[in-house]
Amino acid sequence: MTVAPSRSLRSSAELISAEEPVLAHNYHPLPVVVARAEGAWVEDVEGRRYLDMLAGYSALNFGHRHPALIEAAHRQLDQLTLTSRAFHNDRLAGFAESLAALTGLDMVLPMNTGAEAVESAVKVARKWAYEVKGVPADRATIIVAADNFHGRTTTIVSFSTDESARSGFGPFTPGFRVVPYNDLAALEAAIDETTAAVLIEPIQGEAGVVIPDDGYLRGVRELTTRAGCLFIADEIQSGLGRTGRTLAVEHEDVVPDVVLLGKALGGGIVPVSAVVARREVLGVLRPGEHGSTFGGNPLAAAVGSAMVELLETGEFQRRAQEAGVLLRDGLAALVGKGVRGFRARGLWAGVDIDPAIGTGREISESLMREGILVKDTHGSTIRLAPPLTITDEDLRGALSTLEEVLRKGA
Structure with missing residues (x-):
């Protein structure tokens, strides 16, 4: 050393x-x-x-x-670190282009932490349900899996089944349905006309690296497509090379509507997260409806771009x-x-x-x-x-x- x-x-x-x-x-x-x-x-x-x-x-x-990531950070520190999204910066477009291409999706919403990415996806899924799917106002539901871990904000712990994450933090946010993980029949039974999205981890990390049966992720994709709701894959721990693929969903050749990324996206240097989605989904956001002062900052974009370059080689x-x-x-x-x-x-x-x-x-x-x-x-x-x-x-x-x-x- x-x-x-x-x-x-x-x-x-x-x-x-x-x-x-x-x-x-x-x-x-x-x-x-x-x-x-x-x-x-x-x-x-x-x-x-x-x-x-x-x-x-x-x-x-x-x-x-990692030398390539440290070099990218040092180089950017000498140029520009933060503008907020009040202005454009010269690093953000390249980061969003490369990340969208890496995941096979269209648009990127840059945030900072994994929990922020999940919270952002919840908001986007609800707005999509009202504006695109036609769910009546304030009736959208999101289906999640038991033993999930998506973060520890008040909304996220509202659909946790871990009492240590929930106890003492109520009242909880409504609008979520919990079904057993790796159970397609239970998922199918829970979907109805109010379902905006199904939010799952392709592999449950905090639960102990729980890997679903072969065909489960394909089944989730088929059910959500048939029902006209979104498949949101939380790849914050499982993504970006960890499982031997860029994304864990690739083990079943599945493309979700929305992918959530974080952790490794910042190269161990800065907190970086992102919601990456189809244009139809992220396109529901308009100026003033969602934001983050540090989301998409030049330093984060520079490090994130260097991280994507490392993964592009395979x-x-x-x-x-x-x-x-x-x-x-x-x-x-x-x-x-x-x-x-x-x-x-x-x-x-x-x-x-x-x-x-x-x-x-x-x-x-x-x-x-x-x-x-x-x-x-x-x-x-x-x-x-x-x-x-x-x-x-x-x-x-x-x-x-x-x-x-x-x-x-x-």
Whole structure:
């Protein structure tokens, strides 16, 4: 690692302690304080190295400080960072053109965070339902899947089935119907003349990397087309190379009406998200009806354009496919040896740990002590989502360390 040493005068323990009285306690991070990073590796303030097997929940698909992305950011910092959408800027058109082409859709609504993209899609779907489909005013409904994760704003938690996300935050926004994930019959039964859209994750990330049956996404596309409603695919975690395709829906050759992107879109440098859709859908927005001061800013557009260029070669999608085979084979060898089961696609996996060995949190902490960073979800599941730039050697090393941790137990 060639980055400059940290200037922190406080230890990891001191910095963690210093956060306690001044930061809201809305996260429970692992007790590691990262000060430097490059590629798939990070260092804490004491200089201990860790292999990052989470990659910012897919925000760091291209690793920490990817040279092409850093160069794009530096170059733009020397020119222009923000205009707001009160004016045009010279980077936005190119970003929107390249992103629309990458996804096979027509128009782009640039925002900042993943939750903003989801909120924007909800607004657009409702307006489309009233102006294009002819749903009576204020009666539009959107169908979502149980165990979804689309963010934590008040509207989004209104259709969450996770009580930890909902409890204490009501009253909730109406207009949503929840059906079981991976259940086409239930989805078909829920669609009616008020349905504006079906909003799903092609692979449910927070739920533990839950992959639907083959044919499910095609079925969603067929049902929504037949019913004359929109198919909105939340690809904020699953998209941009993570699963071995540019978008996870491509595994079934499906083209949604709307694709939601974020996380990796900002290259791990700036928050960038986008609603990408057919012209008929995003065309319902008019000046003043939706916006964001930072959405589409020149710095974000420059980094986003550089990210699209990386994916246009197909190199990272192929890398996720190839390394994904290593990941799958390595996890398969651990089933019955502390792993009860797993789900994997590309370089993304949810691993169910035998509760007799430890919770997901305990295994994550044990791996951290051995220099591997992962994160738990829903009790005894851990998620693996390393940068697409990880080497075979590092990936094998991480799997070997996981095997050793499971053998010893938490």
